[in-house]
Amino acid sequence: MSSAAGPDPSEAPEERRFLRSSEELSLAQMLQASSLVQRRKQAWGRQSWLDVPSHSVPSTAEAAALERELLEDYRFGRQQLVELCGHASAVAVTKAFPLPALSRKQRTVLVVCGPEQNGAVGLVCARHLRVFEYEPTIFYPTRSLDLLHRDLTTQCEKMDIPFLSYLPTEVQLINEAYGLVVDAVMGPGVEPREVGGPCTRALATLKLLSIPLVSLDIPSGWDAETGSDSEDGLRPDVLVSLAAPKRCAGRFSGRHHFVAGRFVPDDVLRKFALRLPGYTGTDCVAAL
């Protein structure tokens, strides 16, 4: 994998899809020089601008910088962002696995949550799945002590969403009990050792899953940059990229790839030179 030094010569500058961190600032300055009128014109012309099939994928550092921008400059709250991502993830599940087509057993969803932000998004996703009349069950073995996670957990408990105290290591038991699994264990930048033994063991079991698997943001355990371990790691059927797809999404080969990023302001997309497909109507997710 090349280092983050300069632009990749194989990418024409006006179609760049990857930002190296050293260039971020000057590109941002150029983009922010455009006037309000110009921005509005671009917004109106958005449909054709986004018809270009290539989509851009930020590095892990850029994804973190994008999130910092939303939290610090735009003053979004973490509770807000996690709610928006979790809700959109649940909507993506309904698009990939529409309820009317599912039998009673197929509506049962196992949501596996890690202790970090990806797990918080999973908790919100589970709650919205319950509202959408799926039957979620949560496995959240390594609990974060932070207030947001605790409150999201309470919301799920009060809505009678069961929490498993352990996950069977025999994958056939999972295949038989649930219609699909949502992987909300690890987001980009989370080291496997940070999530604890039970999550690690759960991921080992999920690698052998034969029912559909939906991964939130990145398939847990994949390297967010390279997608290495994508041969040996989880092989989700559905990927729901949060805010924007991560680099490893290039190696995703499942059935559906959604981006849940409608809440990201246009100016932030432009700052990171991201070009993403348009959303239709009031949809919060778009199929890529």
Next chain:
Amino acid sequence: MSSAAGPDPSEAPEERRFLSTAEAAALERELLEDYRFGRQQLVELCGHASAVAVTKAFPLPALSRKQRTVLVVCGPEQNGAVGLVCARHLRVFEYEPTIFYPTRSLDLLHRDLTTQCEKMDIPFLSYLPTEVQLINEAYGLVVDAVMGPGVEPREVGGPCTRALATLKLLSIPLVSLDIPSGWDAETGSDSEDGLRPDVLVSLAAPKRCAGRFSGRHHFVAGRFVPDDVLRKFALRLPGYTGTDCVAAL
């Protein structure tokens, strides 16, 4: 009018459709204290759903460029916070919102929501014309997010009060969030003389004064309210379809 003590005897217990002001406050307390929803979360859910309701009542493809311009009038309390979130989602949905938010709350949630709107280039008016024709000409519709149930008119300040006086004369469509600002939340009195919105978006559940609403569309934005809470308040509301966060009543 009966006090807010018990259920309206004309409504069978399993068919209640409205909440009194006291019950609405109790429902919110239950969500915040027992269910541990955050205020930021609830306001986001309500504001997003309000914007979706606007798109259902006034679908974008049917609107001309001018008709997509939306004036969102926000008061200093929670109703105003919901309005700020609604404006942001309207911008995401490609409407062109402008905000009039003259009496600013100092609390952090309001300040952050304001920053989000400012950073998204949503214009904030420094004053609202008293001549209603100027509003009719500049905008396609107005969203009233000035006062929720239980807010006294004197709490919202002069500019909001004057804005409401102007909005009473509006000829373009008006969408009120939760209750028409200025109506008594229980009785709907002042509904003769007060705002006459075309669209009402009830948040969580309809308030008693919604019985006097006579506009075109009434939506409830309450999908996030857990079933057990609805049962506790003996509310029976229409179902939501698919992943919709609002339902037409």
